[in-house]
Amino acid sequence: xxxxxxxxxxxxxxxxxxxxxxxxxxxxxxxxxxxxxxxxxxxxxxxxxxxxxxxxxxxxxxxxxxxxxxxxxxxxxxxxxxxxxxxxxxxxxxxxxxxxxxxxxxxxxxxxxxxxxxxxxxxxxxxxxxxxxxxxxxxxxxxxxxxxxxxxxxxxxxxxxxxxxxxxxxxxxxxxxxxxxxxxxxxxxxxxxxxxxxxxxxxxxxxxxxxxxxxxxxxxxxxxxxxxxxxxxxxxxxxxxxxxxxxxxxxxxxxxxxxxxxxxxxxxxxxxxxxxxxxxxxxxxxxxxxxxxxxxxxxxxxxxxxxxxxxxxxxxxxxxxxxxxxxxxxxxxxxxxxxxxxxxxxxxxxxxxxxxxxxxxxxxxxxxxxxxxxxxxxxxxxxxxxxxxxxxxxxxxxxxxxxxxxxxxxxxxxxxxxxxxxxxxxxxxxxxxxxxxxxxxxxxxxxxxxxxxxxxxxxxxxxxxxxxxxxxxxxxxxxxxxxxxxxxxxxxxxxxxxxxxxxxxxxxxxxxxxxxxxxxxxxxxxxxxxxxxxxxxxxxxxxxxxxxxxxxxxxxxxxxxxxxxxxxxxxxxxxxxxxxxxxxxxxxxxxxxxxxxxxxxxxxxxxxxxxxxxxxxxxxxxxxxxxxxxxxxxxxxxxxxxxxxxxxxxxxxxxxxxxxxxxxxxxxxxxxxxxxxxxxxxxxxxxxxxxxxxxxxxxxxxxxxxxxxxxxxxxxxxxxxxxxxxxxxxxxxxxxxxxxxxxxxxxxxxxxxxxxxxxxxxxxxxxxxxxxxxxxxxxxxxxxxxxxxxxxxxxxxxxxxxxxxxxxxxxxxxxxxxxxxxxxxxxxxxxxxxxxxxxxxxxxxxxxxxxxxxxxxxxxxxxx
RNA sequence: GCCUUGGUGGCGGAAUUGGUAUACGCGCUAGUCUUAGGAACUAGUGGGCUUGCCCAUGAGAGUUCAAGUCUCUCCCAAGGCACCA
Numbered sequence: 001x002x003x004x005x006x007x008x009x010x011x012x013x014x015x016x017x018x019x020x021x022x023x024x025x026x027x028x029x030x031x032x033x034x035x036x037x038x039x040x041x042x043x044x045x046x047x048x049x050x051x052x053x054x055x056x057x058x059x060x061x062x063x064x065x066x067x068x069x070x071x072x073x074x075x076x077x078x079x080x081x082x083x084x085x086x087x088x089x090x091x092x093x094x095x096x097x098x099x100x101x102x103x104x105x106x107x108x109x110x111x112x113x114x115x116x117x118x119x120x121x122x123x124x125x126x127x128x129x130x131x132x133x134x135x136x137x138x139x140x141x142x143x144x145x146x147x148x149x150x151x152x153x154x155x156x157x158x159x160x161x162x163x164x165x166x167x168x169x170x171x172x173x174x175x176x177x178x179x180x181x182x183x184x185x186x187x188x189x190x191x192x193x194x195x196x197x198x199x200x201x202x203x204x205x206x207x208x209x210x211x212x213x214x215x216x217x218x219x220x221x222x223x224x225x226x227x228x229x230x231x232x233x234x235x236x237x238x239x240x241x242x243x244x245x246x247x248x249x250x251x252x253x254x255x256x257x258x259x260x261x262x263x264x265x266x267x268x269x270x271x272x273x274x275x276x277x278x279x280x281x282x283x284x285x286x287x288x289x290x291x292x293x294x295x296x297x298x299x300x301x302x303x304x305x306x307x308x309x310x311x312x313x314x315x316x317x318x319x320x321x322x323x324x325x326x327x328x329x330x331x332x333x334x335x336x337x338x339x340x341x342x343x344x345x346x347x348x349x350x351x352x353x354x355x356x357x358x359x360x361x362x363x364x365x366x367x368x369x370x371x372x373x374x375x376x377x378x379x380x381x382x383x384x385x386x387x388x389x390x391x392x393x394x395x396x397x398x399x400x401x402x403x404x405x406x407x408x409x410x411x412x413x414x415x416x417x418x419x420x421x422x423x424x425x426x427x428x429x430x431x432x433x434x435x436x437x438x439x440x441x442x443x444x445x446x447x448x449x450x451x452x453x454x455x456x457x458x459x460x461x462x463x464x465x466x467x468x469x470x471x472x473x474x475x476x477x478x479x480x481x482x483x484x485x486x487x488x489x490x491x492x493x494x495x496x497x498x499x500x501x502x503x504x505x506x507x508x509x510x511x512x513x514x515x516x517x518x519x520x521x522x523x524x525x526x527x528x529x530x531x532x533x534x535x536x537x538x539x540x541x542x543x544x545x546x547x548x549x550x551x552x553x554x555x556x557x558x559x560x561x562x563x564x565x566x567x568x569x570x571x572x573x574x575x576x577x578x579x580x581x582x583x584x585x586x587x588x589x590x591x592x593x594x595x596x597x598x599x600x601x602x603x604x605x606x607x608x609x610x611x612x613x614x615x616x617x618x619x620x621x622x623x624x625x626x627x628x629x630x631x632x633x634x635x636x637x638x639x640x641x642x643x644x645x646x647x648x649x650x651x652x653x654x655x656x657x658x659x660x661x662x663x664x665x666x667x668x669x670x671x672x673x674x675x676x677x678x679x680x681x682x683x684x685x686x687x688x689x690x691x692x693x694x695x696x697x698x699x700x701x702x703x704x705x706x707x708x709x710x711x712x713x714x715x716x717x718x719x720x721x722x723x724x725x726x727x728x729x730x731x732x733x734x735x736x737x738x739x740x741x742x743x744x745x746x747x748x749x750x751x752x753x754x755x756x757x758x759x760x761x762x763x764x765x766x767x768x769x770x771x772x773x774x775x776x777x778x779x780x781x782x783x784x785x786x787x788x789x790x791x792x793x794x795x796x797x798x799x800x801x802x803x804x805x806x807x808x809x810x811x812x813x814x815x816x817x818x819x820x821x822x823x824x825x826x827x828x829x830x831x832x833x834x835x836x837x838x839x840x841x842x843x844x845x846x847x848x849x850x851x852x853x854x855x856x857x858x859x860x861x862x863x864x
Numbered sequence: 865g866c867c868u869u870g871g872u873g874g875c876g877g878a879a880u881u882g883g884u885a886u887a888c889g890c891g892c893u894a895g896u897c898u899u900a901g902g903a904a905c906u907a908g909u910g911g912g913c914u915u916g917c918c919c920a921u922g923a924g925a926g927u928u929c930a931a932g933u934c935u936c937u938c939c940c941a942a943g944g945c946a947c948c949a
Contacts, residue, residue: 254868254944261867261945268949308949321949363947394948401949407865408947475948593943656903667889669877674942678876683903684889690903736878739888746888808884813930815884839916853929859883863929 037693039657043772047147049786056786057101057152059108061579068105069583070097071562071622073591073599074112074159077138078119082145083639084647084665084677089590089628091662092671092732094151096588098768099729101152102792108583109152110565112159113139116167117554121487124519131487132515135162145649149658150771152788157568161557166564167489168510169574170557173606175492175503182228182609185501188480192220218351225482225491225550229601232608233263233474239608239619242601250624252672255596262597264475268309269459270396271468273320274374275302275328276381277335304328304373304384307395307471311462312454315443316402316423318413320373321365321385324349325392329368337370342386349388363389363412375400376467377458378444387412395473405435424451479602481553486517486526488551496538496545505539511547525549558599559606562586562621577615585618593627600625626732629674631665636676647677659770660686666734666769688742689773691749692766696777700753711755715799717747718761722795725765734769741766756781761793808859809834811843827854834860 050056059067070093075086090111097109113135120131139160146153159166177183234241240248243263246256306320322328324346329336336342345366365387372381389408390399403413404422410433413420426438437451446454462468482491490511492504504511514530527533527549538545560574566583567575585607600622607621632638633645640646652661664682669675721744728737744762748754760781767774767787778787802823807830809817817839821830831852834840844864853861 257868258944264945264948266948306949310949389947389949391948399949406949408949411947473948596944664889667876673870673877675876678890680903681876681890686903688889735876736888739878742888806884810883810930813883813928818884851929853883855883859930861883861929 037690037773039659039689039772040654042776043148043150043653043658046772046775047150049775050150050152051147053786054154054156056788057097057107057109058154058156059110059583060106061582063106065104065106067108067583068097068100068588069108069562069565069586070100070588071109071565071586071590072111073589073595074114074161074558074561075142076114076117076119077135077142079123079134079138080641080646081138081141082649084631084649084652085592085628087149087649087661088631088665088671089592090146090149090151091665092626092628092734093588093590094149094662094771095666095729095734095768096732097152098771098788099726099792102764102768102788102790104791108157108565109154110157110159110568111146111151111153111155112157112561112565113142113161114554114558114561115139115160115162116488116551116557118485118487121485121519124487128519130515132162148653149649149662152771157565159561159564159568161489161554161561162487164510164512165571166561167557169564170489170552170560171492171504171509171511172506172574173560174489174552174556175506175509176613177227177609178493178503180609180613182231183225183481184228185223185225187221188224188226189219190222190224192218192222224480225552226478227481227556227605229479229605230474230476232605233265233476236608237612239612242604242608245604245608245620249620249622251622252593252625252627255593255600255625255627258596259601262476262601265472266309266474267470267472268307269311269455269462269468270305270307270471271311271376271462272303272305273376273400275304275332275384276372276374277302277332277370304398305396306398306400307473308400310402310405310451310455311458312437312440312446312449312451313402313405313423314375314377314400314458315440315446316404316421317375317380317382317400318403318419318421319383319385319401321387321390321399321401321412323390323392323397324386324388326386326397328398329386332371335370336368338366338368342366342368345386352388363387363408363415365389365412365416367416376465377461383418385412385416393477394475404433407433407435479553479605481556482550483553484525484549485551486513486519488554489513489557490527490533491548491550491552493548494536494538494545495548496541496543498543499538499540499545502538502540502545508539513551525551527551555598555602559602560610562589562603563610563616580615581617584616585620586622587624589622589625590628592630596627627672629670629672631668632674632676634677634679639677647679652682656682656686657689657772659773660689663689663738663769667738669735671732671734685738688745689770691745692762692770693773693777695745695749695754695759696780698752698754699756699759699781701756714747714751714758716802717744718758719795719799722761722765722793723800726792726795729768738769741769763787764790764793802857805857807834807857809837809840810859810861811840812863813861816840816843823857825857827852827856827860830854830860834862 072090072093075082093109097107101107115135120134123129123134124131143155161167161170174183229242232239232242235244243260243265246259249256304320304322304326308314329342329346333339345364365385368384368386371384373384374381385401389412390397401409401412401418402423403409403418403420405424410420412418421442422434423440423442424434424438425441426434426436428434440446440449440451440454443449443454446457449457459468459470463470490513492509492511494502494504496502514527514533516532517526517530519526527547534546534549536545536547537543563575563580563584567573567579570576570579603621607616608619610616611619630638631647633643633647635645637643637645649661656664660682664685667685668678668681721740724740725737728734728740741762744765748758748762760778763774763777763781764787767778771788774787804820805823805825807819807821807825808815809819817834817837819833819837821833825833831854835844840862844862847864849862849864851863853859853863
């Protein structure tokens, strides 16, 4: 089979097998390049070439071609270097970008670094090395590693969130929010370590203990900066809200749902309940009068407000509960008979962190003696409790308790032996309560209504009596953006004794981070210790003033970076309107699912604010979003440094080549799936590349065709492959695209001679996946111009039509035979042929044929 | 507890509107290549037996000429939320 020439080449390859890693390159470089696929050499060669010809990949501000903005989530440059997970998503966007460019699109495909954040600061505390240095070293490593993968980023647009020329605009945006009432200061509960005298992030205060000194963390009210994200939950002006906006973007449903749940919209009713303070008022007559008249009472000592989504169960209320922080407790404290007990409970609750409260499995509470509340619907006087299973921050901080139809109330009522009154009938299991909707019972004139109808009527009643109304609540709170940390963008505010809170004038931006900061934990925001930084003149009155010493949450920096790529060097604006209009919004965004909520929600919020203020002409930043699935270690567990099972891309590139690694990561499975690494699996991909490489020795460039029939079949396959690979790349099904390329390669390999045009098509189809190999082979075929300046091939619809088809013959749905027929065979003809087949005859035997089902070109099913 | 996504050979995974289950790759088996070697080549590879038939897509039922795909019940795994009234 093999020609003498091929045999000779094979022998050469054999004698110099690639497993031999000893460095023989120097001996005879020409020979090596000729005979053997050596990714180490060709990858370096083409990376150099691409670096010298950045125009091949760069985004053109002045081009008329249709734009496409393909974005990766910019990485945090950690000291650990690039991870195989980075490689996975970057390869996906690189393939997509290269494909789009070859299809004539003007592609913006930038990369940058999310360089502020805790790890570098903690490292500085430990080692004394300045975060600036740590980060710049890590960035260098990342860039080298990224380039070694052959990713076609437009480095001329690189951003780094820790550089003053970037965070100047983060600060500018803060001031924009501030001036528009969207950034404000208020007291907020924070985790506070009394020994370190500092605020701790939630993750530093796990289990209520300080990460550093192990002492008990307490909750402390401190002045903190917030962004008013809750203003943008619903549509605002021309801007769609964070909820509605989700409907028009192409994101994974699970991610949209996560955001929805995080926002946590709930629709219900809020109403007032009269508070009875003493025995005298509990007399039947006065209570009734109270019920009817309290709505007009100006003295709010006399009622509490509760929120519920289940007003249909209101007749089942047997008690009410307020959170320990509820203000009613102070207002009525003179009337509380067991004040000592109540105060003790409140104080204990205050000590608990939110985490403790949530983790407490047993509900606790204390009845407030001497006080009753009145259910306005039936005038019943009910006991009032204080219990920390009711959250002060949500709703009104007070709830009506319906133990018959709410799990939490049921649990509490069982423990304190409170009445349980059923008011909804429906199916329920023994020993359990009914929490679903049903038909109302024991609810006076509302009996026999279903829950939904009842909710409507009861709410209307509340509104008519002016004691309540419809109410929508959200779980989402405003975004706390201030951090008592060094390595972040300083908040551009100055405090003057005379003028108070003064924003830093725009001309004075950026407020630069001082270098002369001691990182050792002193207990306060490190910026407080830089005199140079702290002591300033008030921009308004020129008097002595102090700078805000808090920095911004790193999520602020990452909420707008995608906008900066449009105009990364602009010194006058965060980006010019013209360039924003040219490049934004992002057409495809790829990154980890761990950002489903915070980063992606904050970025959407920023976009909506800027749209509302007229800076942007769109209100959703990322039109299409996909997540890359986690790559697990070979044993199916998560890769982690401590387990020592982390795969370093550098090692893989060294052993198998960047092209092999790229293709392998795409071939492992669907992009979004979690999948385990298999070092052996990469061997198959490498073999595939070798096969493509070796085919160059059997090229027929004379245009003669030896086997016409074979050639027609191959042509069909080639055009089918063009169609499939194109469709798969567009749908980001890279695994099946590669599989199709393998099938084509295997088929071409069987040919005695390979037509040069076919080989060129194969290489072109492969080029986005294995860019180095493709460039090298393309050059060897005598082309002077980069393969990436070629047009992506189009398939010929005429050529993908099969002449013949394999018709499946079934009897009663079971496959009994397969026949090769002409693809457009008619039902009559197919029947005729099928009934003549021995295998069919046997199965039909003498039975009567009831029905024949025919699917054109596919199958014929005989039903007996 | 609630929500979401999944469960297909020894492994990673394919499978259009329901229409050949296991494509492609790994691994494995046998063989080939004038030393050896495999990250080379060739062929085979879901299971069972009576060798042309039966059984197989987490389990069980249902709809259909036909189910991995649709419907219901249950089991398991991963991820998210978690006292939000």
